[in-house]
Amino acid sequence: MTAPTFRNWQSVQEEVRRRIHAREWPPGELIPNEADLAMEFGCARATVNRALRSLADSGLLDRRRKAGTRVAAQPVAKATLDISVIRKEVEERGCKYGYQLIERSEAIPPLEVSGSMRTPAAGTLLHVRALHLADDAAYALEDRWINTTVVPKALSEGFDQISANEWLMANAPYTGGEIGFSAVQATPEEADMLRVSERSALFAIDRLTWDHTASVTKVRLIYAPGYQLRTVL
Amino acid sequence: MTAPTFRNWQSVQEEVRRRIHAREWPPGELIPNEADLAMEFGCARATVNRALRSLADSGLLDRRRKAGTRVAAQPVAKATLDISVIRKEVEERGCKYGYQLIERSEAIPPLEVSGSMRTPAAGTLLHVRALHLADDAAYALEDRWINTTVVPKALSEGFDQISANEWLMANAPYTGGEIGFSAVQATPEEADMLRVSERSALFAIDRLTWDHTASVTKVRLIYAPGYQLRTVL
DNA sequence: AATGTTTTTATGTCTGCACATAATAATCTG
DNA sequence: CAGATTATTATGTGCAGACATAAAAACATT
Structure with missing residues (x-):
């Protein structure tokens, strides 16, 4: 009997998936090497x-040179979140997008901001606060600091028509960043602007991006109640 | 003058990144085809x-057969979250992990649960509730429903020593799932168990996994205040 | 026994070539 | 001119063979 031949990498991947799933290759176990499998x-x-490389990328396999390939003992689920501009997010929900600038100023940021952005404590940054709307209802509150040393062009942008969220996406490239998700209680001011009761539980996204070594922008997005960030596994 | 040669794919990728970043290839623009670049x-x-494929995976390029490769107009930031078992999460923070089973029963779930799990409305599921601790302080609350038709072995597991979170990871493979992140107000019971004041803002993760067409488990994790889910961009 | 060195081996990647496939562009046809 | 057909072309993927590299294992040395 001849083994069925797998002509393309997807079918090979599928077969490997099947074997892992069927526990033919149990978690933690070393699987045959590439040459043998190819045969x-x-x-x-x-x-x-x-x-196999693709399966390793998705966390199902652990590979190390010489050591070989083994089935991940604890397959770390990797959830990939697509963070796009808020306008698109709203439009994808089939809602009409709206935008309101609340504040635009050059100011000395709180120490916590200059600290994480690694800018001089006494230096000014561009501070932009805005409200994003979906079908005329408050959707998210944006509170952003922009490093004008890195993005001087931002100084000549009013941010009254286009959101900083969107403008930066197109005008300020970055090489890295970090992002954090958390739950916060609405401050009185936030509650007022989002038109929710004080101390409501709100979903917050904090993001800091940098270009090589200089920070570009730090932003906190606070979403109206009911917001859920979703993805597939 | 001979062009510098790029011998490996990483250096090619780096060079392409540089050109995009330097706006030599502006957003939306078509870049030379593979053969020309190779030359x-x-x-x-x-x-x-x-x-290029790798850059497309990370969202920086859009590629289509025949149409060619172009720089993504709006580079969608892809944040990859590694969802591991809670024990590891706690241990990685350098804390001592603890676990307390609160409830384990076979029960008919609320319609909302049987609905999303696509199980018979009148059928029983295994219901497990537990508390995860970090350095003896409440860390997260787990409220889980397990489809015993798919994972019958779960019925002979007490979940008093090992958390369902961890046991399922090792014993119940799944082919897909969905996950959602949100902010919720603590219910009186949740507040009591996490020892926080009522109506605190808490971070919640809802996850539903399935194996082919049958749902495996549905779980809600509620984290103690201050929790932040972080990742890099 | 502890340490340093060499061998072995599985994965990582490059090359050059071929054909597959999808989508656009060009052409033909009613 | 609209619609259907065919050609073209850029990416997608396959193959065989080669060398690079990291790390474990075996061996040698102090």
């Missing part, structure tokens, strides 16, 4: 490599 | 392909 599957080693 | 970089087309 068994009747394809080139490169094809097996492509399939 | 320019002095490497094989497969190498260029590897570099």
Whole structure:
């Protein structure tokens, strides 16, 4: 009996998935090496490599040179969140997007901000606060600090028509960043602007981006109650 | 003058990144095709392909057959969250992990649960509630429903020593799932168990996983105040 | 026994070539 | 001119073979 041949990397991947799933290759176990699998599957080693590498990327396999490939003992679920501009997020929900600038000023930020942005404590940054609307209802509150040393062009932008969220996406490239999700109680001011009762539980996204070594912008987005960030596994 | 040669796909990727970043290839613009780039970089087309494919995966490029490759107009930031078992999460913070089972019963779930799990409305599911501790302080509350038709082995597991969170990870494979993050107000019971004041803002993770077409488990994790889910961009 | 060195080996990646596939562009046809 | 058909083209993927590299294992040395 000849083994069925797997001609493309997707089918190889599928077969490997099946074996892991069926516990033919239990968690933590070393699987055959690429050359052997290539032989068994009747394809080139490169094809097996492509399939296994992709599975390793998704966290199902652990690979190390010489040590070989083993089934991840605890498959870390990797949830990928697509963070796009808020306008798109709203429009994808089938709502009409609206935008209101609340404040635009050059100011000396709180120490906590200059600290995490690594800007001089006494230096001014551009401070932009705005409200994003979905079908005329408050959707999210944006509180942003922009490093004008890195993005001087931001100084000549009013942010009254286009949100800083969107403008920066197109005008301020970044090389890295960090993002945090948390739950916060609405401050009186936030409650007022989002038109919710004080101390409501709100979803917050804090993001800090930088370009090489200089920070570009730090932003906190506070979403109206009921917001849920979703993704698939 | 000969162009510098880029011998590996990482350096090709870096160069492409640089050009995008430097606006040599502005957002939305079509970039040269693989064959031309390979020629320019002095490497094989497969190498260029590897570099570009990887950049497309990370959302910086849009590629379509025949249409060519263009710089993403709005680079969607993809944040990858690693969802592991809570024990590891706690231990990685350098805390001592603790676990307390609150309830384990077979019960008919609320309609909302049987509905999303697509189980018979009148059928029983295994209901497990537990508290996860970090350095003896409440860390997260787990409220879980398990489809015993799919995971019958769960019926012979007490979940008094090992959390359902961890046990399922190792014993119940799944093919897909969805996950949602939100902010909720603590119910009186939740507030009591997490030892926080009533109506505190808490971070909630709702997860539903399934195996092919049958749902495996549905869980809500409520984290103690101050929790922040973080990742890099 | 502890330490340093060499060998072995599985994965990582490059090359050059071929063909597949999808989508656009060009052409033909009623 | 609209609609259907065909050609073209850029990406997608396959193959075989080669060398690079990291790390474990075996061996040698002090």
